[in-house]
Amino acid sequence: MKFRAHPGETTMIEIRPSVAILGAGMAGVTAARALAERGYPVSLFEKNGCVGGRMASRREGECLFDHGCQFFTVRNERFRNRVESWREQGLVSVWEHRMAASDRGQITLLQDDAVRYVGVPGMDAMLRGIANEVHTQLDTLITRVERTPDGGWTLVSAQGPLPDEYEIVIVATSAEQAAPLLASSPLLSGRAASVRMQACWAALVAFEFELETAFDAAFVRNSPLVWIANGGSKPGRAEREAWVLHASPIWSREHLEEDPDRVKELLLHSFCEAVGIGDVRPARLLAHRWRSAAPANALGTGFLWDDELALGAIGDWCSNPRVENAFLSGLAIADHLLAQRPRAAL
Ligand SMILES: Cc1cc2nc3c(=O)[nH]c(=O)nc-3n(C[C@H](O)[C@H](O)[C@H](O)COP(=O)(O)OP(=O)(O)OC[C@H]3O[C@@H](n4cnc5c(N)ncnc54)[C@H](O)[C@@H]3O)c2cc1C
Structure with missing residues (x-):
C-alpha cells in the first residue's frame, strides 16, 4: 500500500491502487461502484456500446x-x-x-x-449511470491482459494496446471470455475454463x-x-x-x-x-x-482472486446463475480488497 503526505502537512493520505474492471454487467458494475465509493481509481471496460450484459x-x-x-x-x-x-x-x-x-x-x-x-x-435501469460514477470505456473489447515488468497490468483491446497501467485487474465477463483474459494465472484461468x-x-x-x-x-x-x-x-x-x-x-x-x-x-x-x-x-x-x-456448473465460490498477481474474476459463473449472485460476487471481491487494504486514517 502506498501513502503520500500533502505538501506542508503531516497527515498521510493513502493512495489507493488503480483497478481495471473488464465487463459492465451486474457483477462488474457492482464491484466498480463499491470500490469507487471507497476511493479506488476504477476504470470499467465494456465491449458493447452500453452497459448491462445479460440484463439487456x-x-x-x-x-x-x-x-x-x-x-x-x-x-x-x-x-x-x-x-x-x-x-x-x-x-x-x-x-x-x-x-x-x-x-x-x-x-x-x-x-x-x-x-x-x-x-x-x-x-438494465440500475446499471445505467455508471459512466457518471466511474471512468467507463464502452465499445472496448479487451483481448489481452499483460503483466508489466514492475508488476502492474496493461490492457490490449481489439483496437490495440491501451495507454494506462493498473495495479489490480478484475475480469467480470462470462466464464468462456474470462479464461483467456486470466491466462497470467493458470489456476484462475483453469477454474474459468472448467465452467x-x-x-x-x-x-x-x-x-x-x-x-x-x-x-x-x-x-x-x-x-x-x-x-x-x-x-x-x-x-x-x-x-x-x-x-x-x-x-x-x-x-x-x-x-x-x-x-x-x-x-x-x-x-x-x-x-x-x-x-x-x-x-x-x-x-x-x-x-x-x-x-x-x-x-x-457454476463454481459456488463467489469470486476468484490471485493475491500475488492482484488479479481476480467475478460473475454469476463464480457463484450461481442469477442476478442476485452476480451482484453478490461483485460485492464480495470489493469487500475482500477493502479488508486486505484497510482504510488509512486521514
Ligand atoms: C436468456 C437469459 C435469461 C435470464 N433470466 C434470468 C432471470 O429471470 N433471473 C435472474 O436472476 N437471472 C437471469 N439470467 C441470468 C442473469 O442475467 C445473469 O446471472 C447476470 O446478468 C450475470 O451478470 P454478470 O455481470 O455476471 O455477467 P454479464 O451480464 O454477462 O456481464 C458481462 C459483461 O462483460 C462484457 N464483456 C465480455 N467480454 C468482454 C471483453 N473481452 N472485454 C470487455 N467486456 C467484455 C459483456 O459484454 C457483458 O456486458 C438470465 C440470463 C439470460 C441470458
Whole structure:
C-alpha cells in the first residue's frame, strides 16, 4: 500500500491502487461502484456500446423487450437493501403478473407467491449511470491482459494496446471470455475454463393486435421453449404486448449455428402452440442468440482472486446463475480488497 503526505502537512493520505474492471454487467458494475465509493481509481471496460450484459433491454418501435434476464428475486439481506434503494429511486419495481404453465397449449394458471422484481423502464435501469460514477470505456473489447515488468497490468483491446497501467485487474465477463483474459494465472484461468456456459436462443415477438392471454408469463413444457413472457405487463413499459420467448438449453445447443431467420420462425410456431392459437404473422419478429446465457456448473465460490498477481474474476459463473449472485460476487471481491487494504486514517 502506498501513502503520500500533502505538501506542508503531516497527515498521510493513502493512495489507493488503480483497478481495471473488464465487463459492465451486474457483477462488474457492482464491484466498480463499491470500490469507487471507497476511493479506488476504477476504470470499467465494456465491449458493447452500453452497459448491462445479460440484463439487456432492446427497444423496437413502441415495444421494449427484455430479451435476456426476465426478472430477479431477492434472498440476501445486502441485496434486499440495495433493491429497496433502487425502488426508492424508481429504478426497480415489483412485477405484478399472472403466472401460468403451458403444456402443448393446455394452460394452467399457477398460484405463485414469489416476489419478482424488474428494472424500470428496462432490466438494465440500475446499471445505467455508471459512466457518471466511474471512468467507463464502452465499445472496448479487451483481448489481452499483460503483466508489466514492475508488476502492474496493461490492457490490449481489439483496437490495440491501451495507454494506462493498473495495479489490480478484475475480469467480470462470462466464464468462456474470462479464461483467456486470466491466462497470467493458470489456476484462475483453469477454474474459468472448467465452467460450461449454456446457450439460449430468444425470439422477440409483437403482433398488430393484442393476444389478451389469461397470463403474463408461462413456464413451457414439452416444447422447444421453456419460458414466454409479455414485457408489456411489466411496470414502466408501454402497455403494448411485447413477447419474449426463450428456448431450452438443449434446443438452443442443437440449433446454435442455425440461421436466425429459421430459428425465429420455429420459435414463433412453438409460441403459437404454447398459447393455443393457430399460426399468426407478427408485426415484429426477431431472434437473439445468447451464446453464454447461463453457467451449467457454476463454481459456488463467489469470486476468484490471485493475491500475488492482484488479479481476480467475478460473475454469476463464480457463484450461481442469477442476478442476485452476480451482484453478490461483485460485492464480495470489493469487500475482500477493502479488508486486505484497510482504510488509512486521514
Ligand atoms: C436468456 C437469459 C435469461 C435470464 N433470466 C434470468 C432471470 O429471470 N433471473 C435472474 O436472476 N437471472 C437471469 N439470467 C441470468 C442473469 O442475467 C445473469 O446471472 C447476470 O446478468 C450475470 O451478470 P454478470 O455481470 O455476471 O455477467 P454479464 O451480464 O454477462 O456481464 C458481462 C459483461 O462483460 C462484457 N464483456 C465480455 N467480454 C468482454 C471483453 N473481452 N472485454 C470487455 N467486456 C467484455 C459483456 O459484454 C457483458 O456486458 C438470465 C440470463 C439470460 C441470458
